[in-house]
Amino acid sequence: MKSEELKQTDEQVSQQLIVKELQQLRNDFQKLSQQPRFDWKWFLSLAVPLVVPFIAAGIIGYFGIKADLKIIQRDMQHVQSDIAEIKVDFKSDIAEIKASLKETNKRIDAVEKSLQSIERKQIEIIGNIQLLNQKFDTLDKRIANIEKKL
Numbered sequence: 001m002k003s004e005e006l007k008q009t010d011e012q013v014s015q016q017l018i019v020k021e022l023q024q025l026r027n028d029f030q031k032l033s034q035q036p037r038f039d040w041k042w043f044l045s046l047a048v049p050l051v052v053p054f055i056a057a058g059i060i061g062y063f064g065i066k067a068d069l070k071i072i073q074r075d076m077q078h079v080q081s082d083i084a085e086i087k088v089d090f091k092s093d094i095a096e097i098k099a100s101l102k103e104t105n106k107r108i109d110a111v112e113k114s115l116q117s118i119e120r121k122q123i124e125i126i127g128n129i130q131l132l133n134q135k136f137d138t139l140d141k142r143i144a145n146i147e148k149k150l
Helices: 002-034 040-149
Strands: none
Touching: none
Protein backbone atom coordinates (compact mmCIF):
# COMPACT_ATOMS: atom_id res chain seq x y z
CA MET A 1 0.00 0.00 0.00
CA LYS A 2 2.75 2.32 0.70
CA SER A 3 4.01 1.99 -2.78
CA GLU A 4 0.61 2.94 -4.18
CA GLU A 5 0.44 5.89 -1.86
CA LEU A 6 3.91 6.91 -2.93
CA LYS A 7 2.92 6.59 -6.57
CA GLN A 8 -0.16 8.69 -5.99
CA THR A 9 1.84 11.25 -4.06
CA ASP A 10 4.41 11.36 -6.84
CA GLU A 11 1.67 11.86 -9.39
CA GLN A 12 0.07 14.58 -7.34
CA VAL A 13 3.38 16.36 -6.87
CA SER A 14 4.20 16.11 -10.56
CA GLN A 15 0.71 17.35 -11.48
CA GLN A 16 1.09 20.24 -9.07
CA LEU A 17 4.48 21.11 -10.61
CA ILE A 18 2.99 20.97 -14.09
CA VAL A 19 0.11 23.21 -13.01
CA LYS A 20 2.54 25.69 -11.44
CA GLU A 21 4.66 25.76 -14.62
CA LEU A 22 1.58 26.30 -16.77
CA GLN A 23 0.44 29.13 -14.49
CA GLN A 24 3.91 30.67 -14.69
CA LEU A 25 3.87 30.43 -18.51
CA ARG A 26 0.41 32.01 -18.63
CA ASN A 27 1.57 34.87 -16.40
CA ASP A 28 4.66 35.41 -18.55
CA PHE A 29 2.52 35.39 -21.69
CA GLN A 30 0.12 37.94 -20.19
CA LYS A 31 3.02 40.19 -19.23
CA LEU A 32 4.46 39.95 -22.73
CA SER A 33 1.11 40.61 -24.36
CA GLN A 34 0.63 43.73 -22.23
CA GLN A 35 4.03 45.17 -23.24
CA PRO A 36 4.52 46.75 -26.67
CA ARG A 37 6.26 44.47 -29.11
CA PHE A 38 8.98 46.95 -29.98
CA ASP A 39 10.29 49.53 -27.57
CA TRP A 40 10.86 52.58 -29.75
CA LYS A 41 12.16 54.68 -26.90
CA TRP A 42 14.87 52.17 -26.17
CA PHE A 43 15.74 51.91 -29.87
CA LEU A 44 15.89 55.68 -30.31
CA SER A 45 17.93 56.07 -27.14
CA LEU A 46 20.54 53.83 -28.76
CA ALA A 47 20.15 54.90 -32.39
CA VAL A 48 20.26 58.67 -31.98
CA PRO A 49 23.69 58.82 -30.31
CA LEU A 50 25.04 56.39 -32.89
CA VAL A 51 23.44 57.85 -36.03
CA VAL A 52 23.59 61.61 -35.39
CA PRO A 53 27.40 61.80 -35.53
CA PHE A 54 27.40 59.96 -38.86
CA ILE A 55 24.74 62.29 -40.26
CA ALA A 56 26.66 65.32 -38.98
CA ALA A 57 29.87 63.96 -40.45
CA GLY A 58 28.07 63.36 -43.75
CA ILE A 59 26.74 66.92 -43.83
CA ILE A 60 30.12 68.37 -42.87
CA GLY A 61 31.79 66.14 -45.45
CA TYR A 62 29.32 67.20 -48.12
CA PHE A 63 29.99 70.89 -47.54
CA GLY A 64 33.71 70.23 -47.25
CA ILE A 65 33.73 68.43 -50.57
CA LYS A 66 31.62 71.19 -52.09
CA ALA A 67 34.14 73.79 -50.86
CA ASP A 68 37.03 71.68 -52.16
CA LEU A 69 35.32 71.44 -55.55
CA LYS A 70 34.96 75.23 -55.67
CA ILE A 71 38.66 75.59 -54.86
CA ILE A 72 39.53 73.04 -57.54
CA GLN A 73 37.32 74.85 -60.07
CA ARG A 74 38.99 78.17 -59.22
CA ASP A 75 42.41 76.57 -59.56
CA MET A 76 41.36 75.07 -62.91
CA GLN A 77 40.30 78.52 -64.12
CA HIS A 78 43.70 79.90 -63.10
CA VAL A 79 45.42 77.03 -64.89
CA GLN A 80 43.32 77.62 -68.01
CA SER A 81 44.15 81.34 -67.99
CA ASP A 82 47.84 80.49 -67.49
CA ILE A 83 47.65 78.07 -70.42
CA ALA A 84 46.01 80.77 -72.56
CA GLU A 85 48.82 83.20 -71.65
CA ILE A 86 51.43 80.57 -72.45
CA LYS A 87 49.75 79.94 -75.83
CA VAL A 88 49.83 83.67 -76.63
CA ASP A 89 53.47 83.92 -75.53
CA PHE A 90 54.32 80.80 -77.51
CA LYS A 91 52.62 82.14 -80.64
CA SER A 92 54.44 85.48 -80.34
CA ASP A 93 57.74 83.63 -79.78
CA ILE A 94 57.07 81.53 -82.88
CA ALA A 95 56.29 84.69 -84.87
CA GLU A 96 59.57 86.25 -83.68
CA ILE A 97 61.49 83.10 -84.58
CA LYS A 98 59.89 83.04 -88.06
CA ALA A 99 60.79 86.71 -88.59
CA SER A 100 64.33 86.03 -87.40
CA LEU A 101 64.57 83.03 -89.74
CA LYS A 102 63.38 85.14 -92.68
CA GLU A 103 65.98 87.78 -91.86
CA THR A 104 68.66 85.10 -91.47
CA ASN A 105 67.63 83.58 -94.82
CA LYS A 106 67.93 87.01 -96.45
CA ARG A 107 71.41 87.42 -94.97
CA ILE A 108 72.36 83.92 -96.15
CA ASP A 109 71.10 84.78 -99.65
CA ALA A 110 73.13 88.00 -99.59
CA VAL A 111 76.23 86.11 -98.45
CA GLU A 112 75.68 83.49 -101.19
CA LYS A 113 75.37 86.25 -103.80
CA SER A 114 78.53 87.93 -102.57
CA LEU A 115 80.31 84.55 -102.56
CA GLN A 116 79.16 83.99 -106.14
CA SER A 117 80.41 87.44 -107.14
CA ILE A 118 83.71 86.72 -105.35
CA GLU A 119 83.98 83.42 -107.24
CA ARG A 120 83.34 85.23 -110.53
CA LYS A 121 85.97 87.82 -109.67
CA GLN A 122 88.37 85.02 -108.71
CA ILE A 123 87.72 83.39 -112.08
CA GLU A 124 88.28 86.77 -113.78
CA ILE A 125 91.46 87.33 -111.80
CA ILE A 126 92.70 83.81 -112.61
CA GLY A 127 91.87 84.46 -116.26
CA ASN A 128 93.70 87.81 -116.12
CA ILE A 129 96.69 86.16 -114.42
CA GLN A 130 96.76 83.52 -117.15
CA LEU A 131 96.64 86.28 -119.78
CA LEU A 132 99.40 88.13 -118.00
CA ASN A 133 101.45 84.93 -117.82
CA GLN A 134 100.92 84.41 -121.54
CA LYS A 135 101.95 88.01 -122.23
CA PHE A 136 104.99 87.60 -119.98
CA ASP A 137 105.83 84.40 -121.84
CA THR A 138 105.56 86.20 -125.17
CA LEU A 139 107.61 89.07 -123.77
CA ASP A 140 110.22 86.60 -122.52
CA LYS A 141 110.32 85.03 -126.00
CA ARG A 142 110.70 88.43 -127.67
CA ILE A 143 113.39 89.42 -125.22
CA ALA A 144 115.14 86.12 -125.90
CA ASN A 145 114.80 86.68 -129.64
CA ILE A 146 116.13 90.22 -129.31
CA GLU A 147 119.06 88.98 -127.25
CA LYS A 148 119.81 86.37 -129.89
CA LYS A 149 119.85 89.02 -132.53
CA LEU A 150 122.17 91.19 -130.57
